[in-house]
Amino acid sequence: MTDPLSDTVRAAWTAGRAARNGWLTVPDPHLVEVVAAHAAGHGLLDALTLDLQHGLFDRARSADAVRAIAAHGLTPLVRLPAVDESIIGFVLDLGVRGVIAPMVSDAATAAELVAACRYPPDGRRSFGPVRTALRPGDDPVAVADSVLAFAMIETAGALDRAAEIAAVPGLDGLFVGPGDLGVALGIGPAQNREEPAIHDAFARVLAACAASGTRAAVHATDPAYAAARAADGFALVTAWSDVPAILGSMDGVRAAF
Template identity: 40%
Template sequence: MHHNDITETLRGGGTAVGYWTVLDAPVATERVARAGYDYIGIDAQHGLMGYDGVLRNLMAVDAAHAAAGIVRTAANDPVCIGQALDAGALGVIVPLVDTPEDAAAAVSAARYSARFSGRRSYGPMRSALRIGPRPADSDRETLVLAMIETAEGLANVEQIAAVDGLDGLYIGPSDLMLAVGGAYPADPDRADALEAAVERTRAAADAAGIVPAIHSLDGATAKRRLDAGFRMVTIASDLTHLEAAARAHLAAAKA
């Protein structure tokens, strides 16, 4: 798949596996984008980059000619969402969506059409090279996913999933663990509560006919999520894998 194909695949019931980047390291991003992932998630919320880093990483993804660039925006804000899309992202993952109104605001910020109460300002600086430049093309091909990561978002997940124009629900397991009462993201005492929340979110997405998506720490966990019915799964991050690889090689050298 390349770029726009992922939208058709996901909306048609298919699956996609992606990788997460938090570093402003476009050379590394370009290499990872050639590894066979369907998309590269670029983190503008917790990632160590500003708008320039997002732009550079999107250009690196496109240079690989193999994957789509999807941005987790810094906030559910029309400026953040519009900038990510104008920079060439195929879609946005919007954090901290707590209510159907929050989800509708994210959709509105990403769409032009009056059908979605579109508020996206027209200025497709790079996106016109990949989507459009007609607004109708952009509305059709752009993905919008809402993050379910808070207690309020989980309580409203079925209503959020039903919002017109939303393409998927994206679970942030670390924050969702905290939302269900975990003391820290990997708290074993709340593992069952987390899995119940994960399954509720997946079922809500399925019932609404949109994409159930989730972040995972490694390939084995990603495989388990795909087997459980998730159709969009992101793996790890470049920073955590860099550290893990460095530690493993050091351990081998000192063994």
């Protein structure tokens, strides 16, 4: 039986490579399971992230999705709607192995994120395991110590304070959101982008993470672009996203006919 608390993201890091992430916004359990099974069976991805900020997952569908992802041996992650300790506690109780917090613009907010992920005395997470204590011998407190916490760099202020945010104790890294960051920098929203301002931002985030001993992550929808960012030094790269992938395959029909 696949361990529901397996962590293939850390396994990728131990192997010396970037972890490959998929992004899910469509809350259909069958779609999630098909993606998880195919990605795991062909060694395509290490993690799947449920987007609770701009996706359509509610609490019940989130639980279904986490089960499907974990059952096929991938690491379930969640992009939070905000730094909200009630939501963070809920998704971690489901067995999510890491959270990505949007719009973190200062070290104080990053510290709140970390505290919401850890039990006292290291944090203030409420104890109420759902899927992290299903089996005899499960230790949800020990599991909480290895939960990943990433702060998204999506504003000009966050970029200016990247070094301070990355240095927050217990934070695992910074996650660049190119869409919102592009809006903040005055160049508009886009993914897989090549503007000098974005590459400068990438370099600043990578430097901040290197200085603090944390890891940098980045969102993309194109696997070649994600691979290039991994070569730059990003440790977690989103290489596939459900809606862009579906639309891209539909555009392929137009090209063929």
